[in-house]
Each structure stands twice: as structure tokens, then as C-alpha cells.
Amino acid sequence: MxxxxxxxxxxxxxxxxxxxxxxxxxxxxxxxxxxxxxxxxxxxxxxxxxxxxxxxxxxxxxxxxxxxxxxxxxxxxxxxxxxxxxxxxxxxxxxxxxxxxxxxxxxxxRAAPRWQPRELTAADEDTLWSQVRRMASMSYRKAPVTVALRTHDGRRVVARSASGGVVVTLTGKPSELLLHAFGRDEVLLETSGDADAVRAVLDLDRSV
Structure with missing residues (x-):
């Protein structure tokens, strides 16, 4: 299946x-x-x-x-x-x-109180990573700064390249990155970069 x-x-x-x-x-x-x-x-x-x-x-x-x-x-x-x-x-x-x-x-x-993330297999996470790579540029196209998406094992894709040298990196499992790329905020991600730039990315309209 x-x-x-x-x-x-x-x-x-x-x-x-x-x-x-x-x-x-x-x-x-x-x-x-x-x-x-x-x-x-x-x-x-x-x-x-x-x-x-x-x-x-x-x-x-x-x-x-x-x-x-x-x-x-x-x-x-x-x-x-x-x-x-x-x-x-x-x-x-x-x-x-x-x-x-x-x-x-x-x-x-995740609309339910006290939701917990599912433990997906490595193969399923790999499958979702391919989806992240496919749609990243569309989801973050409105970002005013460069946005990079990174997994804990070091895989990385630049979702948006912007002038100015400011980079915001979102790090997490592919499943969490995919949900964020689809505009969901109930996710478990780590962020790095200038605080104002991070907030701008998190508040971004990520609708596709």
C-alpha cells in the first residue's frame, strides 16, 4: 500500500x-x-x-x-x-x-488539544522530504529574506533566495517542514537567524 x-x-x-x-x-x-x-x-x-x-x-x-x-x-x-x-x-x-x-x-x-506528533518511519520521512523539495520555492516565494529548510541529518534546500544576505533556517523532520510549507503553524521546528527575519518568515502567507 x-x-x-x-x-x-x-x-x-x-x-x-x-x-x-x-x-x-x-x-x-x-x-x-x-x-x-x-x-x-x-x-x-x-x-x-x-x-x-x-x-x-x-x-x-x-x-x-x-x-x-x-x-x-x-x-x-x-x-x-x-x-x-x-x-x-x-x-x-x-x-x-x-x-x-x-x-x-x-x-x-493537530486541531485536538495536547496533540502529539506521530513517529513516522525513516522511509516515510524520506518520501515527505521529496515533497518538501518539490514545493518549497512556491511556499516561501513571498519571503523578504532567504529561507533554508534543513533536516536534523543535514539535508538542506534553499526555498527562497533574497538579496541582503539575511538567512532564516527552519530545521526539523521532513514531516514538520512539509506541514509548515503548507501554511500550518502547529509544528515542531527549530529556527535560526535574525529575530525579526525569523518572525517575518513564521508570519508569512505560505498558501499555495
Missing amino acids: TMARRERQGLVEAMRSAGPEAPTLCAEWTVRDLAAHVVVRERRPDAAPGILLKPFAGYLDRVQTKVASKPFPALLEQVRTGPPWWSPLRPVDAVVNLSEMFVHHEDVR
């Missing part, structure tokens, strides 16, 4: 355990709202463009609201089974849905 598939199953179990009205790290979304988002992204190609394109956001909201009104068990089943056979996402699920499933799994877990 691919990591994307395992994270999908973990997401469903976390949603079921938390309940439909529990909070998530996705702004004001409840678990029900997050489940509806996943379903629309994978099963409503007519509405999914609204996730990234503002002119279509209104239609997306209407569709997602309707989907969210379904019985919660039915929503979870659609999340669990993933993209339908006709979806272009299905053949590439292991690639395009890995970050999506991992981040949303943690969106549910």
Missing part, C-alpha cells in the same frame, strides 16, 4: 474518531467541511477549479456546502475510496494525493 493510501485511511479514522463537528487546522472548517472538500476535489471536476481560481470560488462554495450536507458516514466512505475510476487523479493517486492526505490527516489530529 502506498503512503498516500495509508494516509488516506488514517485521515478517515481520525475524522471518524474526532466526529463531524470537531475543528480542524483549516481555518473555520469542521471535520465535515474538510471531508466535503476532499470529496469535491476528487469527484466534482466541475467545481474543483474553484479551489485555486477565485472566479470559480462561489460555485465551489455552493457545491461544497451541498456535499457537506450528506450523512457523515457516506462522506467518509467517499473519502476512503478515493477518486472514482473515471477520475484523472486515480492513476496518479500515489503522487498527487500524498501531500494532500498527509496534511489533512494532521489537520484533524
Whole structure:
């Protein structure tokens, strides 16, 4: 089973355990709202463009609201089974849905009080590091200083190069770096660099 598939199953179990009205790290979304988002992204190609394109956001909201009104068990089943056979996402699920499933799994877990990080295998952390490298430049493109992402074993990628010579380094496990790159603040990271520059990076809009 691919990591994307395992994270999908973990997401469903976390949603079921938390309940439909529990909070998530996705702004004001409840678990029900997050489940509806996943379903629309994978099963409503007519509405999914609204996730990234503002002119279509209104239609997306209407569709997602309707989907969210379904019985919660039915929503979870659609999340669990993933993209339908006709979806272009299905053949590439292991690639395009890995970050999506991992981040949303943690969106549910880390919205709970006293959350604890999971212990992932070294192989899974390596897989997530490849995702960090792929999206780092997009996530930190608005940074006013140079941003470097570093793992505890010394792997490093420059996410943003800026003039001025000021460098902020974020150090942590690939899983934590990936969550931060996706705009999440409930992460375990070490920072180094000028204090004001560090604060600017931590406060950055990292939406992609």
C-alpha cells in the first residue's frame, strides 16, 4: 500500500474518531467541511477549479456546502475510496494525493488539544522530504529574506533566495517542514537567524 493510501485511511479514522463537528487546522472548517472538500476535489471536476481560481470560488462554495450536507458516514466512505475510476487523479493517486492526505490527516489530529506528533518511519520521512523539495520555492516565494529548510541529518534546500544576505533556517523532520510549507503553524521546528527575519518568515502567507 502506498503512503498516500495509508494516509488516506488514517485521515478517515481520525475524522471518524474526532466526529463531524470537531475543528480542524483549516481555518473555520469542521471535520465535515474538510471531508466535503476532499470529496469535491476528487469527484466534482466541475467545481474543483474553484479551489485555486477565485472566479470559480462561489460555485465551489455552493457545491461544497451541498456535499457537506450528506450523512457523515457516506462522506467518509467517499473519502476512503478515493477518486472514482473515471477520475484523472486515480492513476496518479500515489503522487498527487500524498501531500494532500498527509496534511489533512494532521489537520484533524493537530486541531485536538495536547496533540502529539506521530513517529513516522525513516522511509516515510524520506518520501515527505521529496515533497518538501518539490514545493518549497512556491511556499516561501513571498519571503523578504532567504529561507533554508534543513533536516536534523543535514539535508538542506534553499526555498527562497533574497538579496541582503539575511538567512532564516527552519530545521526539523521532513514531516514538520512539509506541514509548515503548507501554511500550518502547529509544528515542531527549530529556527535560526535574525529575530525579526525569523518572525517575518513564521508570519508569512505560505498558501499555495
